[in-house]
Amino acid sequence: MFNPQLTAFLCAADCGSFNKAADQLYISPTAVMKQINGLEKHLGLALVKRTNQGIELTRAGESIYRDTRYMIAYSEQAIQKARQLMTEEQEVLRVGTSMLNPCKVFMDLWYRTSSRFPQYKLQIVPFEDDHQGILSVIDRIGDSYDFIVGVCDSAKWLDRYSFLALGEYRKMIAVPLKHRLAKKHSLRISDLYGETMMMVKRGDSALNDRLRDDLEQNHPRIRLEDTPQFYDIDVFNQCVENNHLLLNLECWKDIHPSLITLPVEWGYSIPYGLLYSKKPEGCVKAFLEAVKDEGMIG
Known part of the structure; x- marks a missing residue:
């Protein structure tokens, strides 16, 4: 914000020498003298x-020298204040993320559309996967989170938020390593005979009820x-401890190190996508429209 004459003057004053100032400014001592002479002439x-x-x-x-140093400090504060105001004016998209509901899918969408929203800032908000508390997390969509990425066929979830389907994940079977x-690469339904298979209880998911x-x-x-009705890490731990099978999803195949998730010769899958408020506004609505415009819906 200051002209080269003042910069040369301050540097020379700090160094006590034209030569030393010239070294710091990467110009010749003569150029330093010319800058200061010009400043003296301008000020008289x-x-x-x-x-x-x-x-x-x-x-x-x-x-x-004293007053210029004061003005520099004041101007730096003014610039910082202006930058802070600009940041506060940015609209923030808050995206929830957890082990079972990671935000990677959203990030892929964001990288493809963010050039359309230079005024938006992204904030990642973590939450815990807890089958007893997940509904309280869902209830905060529109408050603590603008979006959560998840799989969904839950009547309780769909009653609380809107859902934009992006694609489908196959239903698979998680098998303890022992x-x-x-050792199989894929499973037939007959391979499951004689086994205990854990799955979501009846009543909340039409897709799971159809499979059941x-x-x-x-x-x-x-x-x-x-x-x-909602998985958390305890469900996966119970599968390992009891040496049972677990109805799983391909997106969760790496959730537990003691489980291997295998495809099954059936046609069952579940949609995944963006969970958001029933009445989206502002940047949420604009982002949804961009996703649709870009043809990112599966």
Whole structure:
């Protein structure tokens, strides 16, 4: 914000020498002298005195030096304040993330559309996967979070938020590493005969209920064990501890190090996408429109 003459003057005053100032400014000593001479002529003041040891400031020079340093500090504060105001004016998109609901899918969308929203700032907000508390997390969409990426066929979830489907994940089977089926590359339904398979209990997911009906009616040799309606890490731990099978999703295949998740020869899948407020506004609505415009919906 200051002209080169003031910069040369301040540097020479700090160094006590034209030569030393020239080294710091990467210009010649003659150029430094010309800058200061020009400043003195412009102000009509003598600012420096030449001595055998270098230069000294006159009383007028000392006054200009102090006031210029003050103005520089003040201007830096002014710039910082302006930048802070600009940051506060930016709209913020808050994206929830957890182990079972990571925000990577959203980040992929963001990188493809963010050039359209230079005024938006992204904030990643972590939350815990807890089958007893997940509904309280969902209830904060529109308050603590603008978006959560998740799989969804839950009536309780769909009653609380809007859902933009982006694609589907296959339903697969998680198998403990020590289980007899762990060495297989894929599974047939008949491979599950005689085993206990954990899956979400009936009543909240139409897709899971359809799969359960199929298994109960056509494959009664598979024992079904209810899990909570929403998975958390305890469900995966229980699968390992009891050496049972677990209905899993391909997006969760790496959740637990003691489980291997295998595809099954069936046609079951579940949609995944963006969870957001029932009444999106502002940057949330604009981002959703950009996703649709870019053809990112599966």
